[in-house]
Amino acid sequence: MGGxxxxxNLGIAAGATAAVMFAAFDVYQWxxxxxxxxxxxDFTFYYxxxxxxxxxxxxxxxxxxxxxxxxxxxxxxxxxxxxxxFISPPPVAWLALPFTxxxxxxxxxxxxxxxxxxxxxxxxxxxxxxxxxxxxxxVAALGWLPVIxxxxxxxxxxxxxxxxxxxxxxxxxGRPLESGLALGLTVLKPQLGFLVPVALLVGGRYRAFxxxxxxxxxxxxASALNxxxxxxxxxxxxxxxxxxxPVNRELTLAPYIGDLTVTRVVQxxxxxxxxxxxxxxxxxxxxxxxxxxxxxxxxxxxxLHIDDLVMLGLAAWLYLRIPGRPRWSWxxxxxxxxxxxxxxEWGPLPIIAGELAVLALLSVAALKHDDGDAEHDRAxxxxxxxxxxxxxxxTVDGQPEAIDQxxxxx
Numbered sequence: 001m002g003g004x005x006x007x008x009n010l011g012i013a014a015g016a017t018a019a020v021m022f023a024a025f026d027v028y029q030w031x032x033x034x035x036x037x038x039x040x041x042d043f044t045f046y047y048x049x050x051x052x053x054x055x056x057x058x059x060x061x062x063x064x065x066x067x068x069x070x071x072x073x074x075x076x077x078x079x080x081x082x083x084x085x086f087i088s089p090p091p092v093a094w095l096a097l098p099f100t101x102x103x104x105x106x107x108x109x110x111x112x113x114x115x116x117x118x119x120x121x122x123x124x125x126x127x128x129x130x131x132x133x134x135x136x137x138x139v140a141a142l143g144w145l146p147v148i149x150x151x152x153x154x155x156x157x158x159x160x161x162x163x164x165x166x167x168x169x170x171x172x173x174g175r176p177l178e179s180g181l182a183l184g185l186t187v188l189k190p191q192l193g194f195l196v197p198v199a200l201l202v203g204g205r206y207r208a209f210x211x212x213x214x215x216x217x218x219x220x221x222a223s224a225l226n227x228x229x230x231x232x233x234x235x236x237x238x239x240x241x242x243x244x245x246p247v248n249r250e251l252t253l254a255p256y257i258g259d260l261t262v263t264r265v266v267q268x269x270x271x272x273x274x275x276x277x278x279x280x281x282x283x284x285x286x287x288x289x290x291x292x293x294x295x296x297x298x299x300x301x302x303x304l305h306i307d308d309l310v311m312l313g314l315a316a317w318l319y320l321r322i323p324g325r326p327r328w329s330w331x332x333x334x335x336x337x338x339x340x341x342x343x344x345e346w347g348p349l350p351i352i353a354g355e356l357a358v359l360a361l362l363s364v365a366a367l368k369h370d371d372g373d374a375e376h377d378r379a380x381x382x383x384x385x386x387x388x389x390x391x392x393x394x395t396v397d398g399q400p401e402a403i404d405q406x407x408x409x410x
Contacts, residue, residue, distance in 0.1 A: 022143025043154030180211020
């Protein structure tokens with residue numbers, strides 16, 4: 001017994017040491033990249049779009065001529081190109097608007113501070129484990145390629161991860177409407193979490209779905225009113241163009257299937273597969289809803305970049321919180337993390353294979369699934385390192401929902 005404990009402690013120490021080393025190296029690379037070129041990031045385009053919206057009207061934010069003029073005015077030295085243009089939804093520009101009151105360098109680092117806060121909040125809400133050992137997950141996340149790359153670019157993917165993690169945590173704590181409202185953050189980058197609201201509906205969390213429909217619907221409506229019909233038409237053109245750029249599809253199934261129409265059919269089938277799992281697990285704890293929705297959504301996404309894989313890390317954290325999962329399954333999650341870290345060496349195929357393996361593993365669990373055991377699992381309280389107060393069982397959307405001590409994060 002003592003020997004096992006000793007090996008566990010050694011494993012934790014080794015993991016912590018490796019996490020610190022990777023995190024320190026990645027943060028150093030981030031600072032070096034910024035020092036070499038202040039503007040070589042996506043926040044530059046959010047900042048420029050916000051300025052364009054204020055000075056020329058919000059319908060102009062997708063005007064490539066306006067974008068180029070503003071980039072020149074900022075002294076960025078960036079020329080509009082296939083991957084260098086603002087094509088994010090209007091709320092991203094709105095979010096960047098207060099930062100335009102500040103000099104660009106100050107704005108960039110404050111924006112980066114918000115992203116780091118989102119990472120910390122996601123960790124607090126969703127990371128598995130308890131006690132100080134949980135800190136390893138946070139440090140390891142900072143040293144993980146998709147996270148540090150997203151931070152360097154200023155991408156809003158971490159805000160989306162926070163929204164999904166908050167939705168998970170609020171659903172666990174018996175607040176379904178607020179859980180759905182938290183998914184309003186997914187409008188910042190819809191391709192990263194588009195399957196989650198649908199999964200809430202399929203999983204019988206109707207109040208959570210209603211909250212998501214309200215939040216997302218209002219933001220979509222506000223965006224349409226903000227940019228007008230002309231802006232919406234231009235935005236659709238920009239999205240169509242982006243979907244046709246081969247680099248944007250490199251991390252999807254498209255390069256391996258070839259025909260884009262066939263790819264979309266296969267991706268649709270995968271989305272249905274994921275939602276079928278959600279339906280099968282509808283009486284279980286929220287992890288069983290969010291994990292297939294996130295993983296299936298990534299496989300079904302029309303385009304992805306390395307920084308978008310932060311959602312895969314969130315799915316891994318939530319999976320490791322599932323009670324009664326196979327003891328060896330942590331190895332699959334670790335393999336996925338390593339696959340993403342080394343994507344520059346061996347390409348995206350190991351990640352895609354790993355995501356399919358996760359859905360297959362969940363499918364095996366679905367075949368073994370017993371509703372009686374599911375009710376027991378769902379009612380079973382789970383240790384939570386977050387909220388420290390007494391909980392009681394409530395009825396949520398017609399299903400008995402355990403209110404545990406944890407506020408989940410991603």
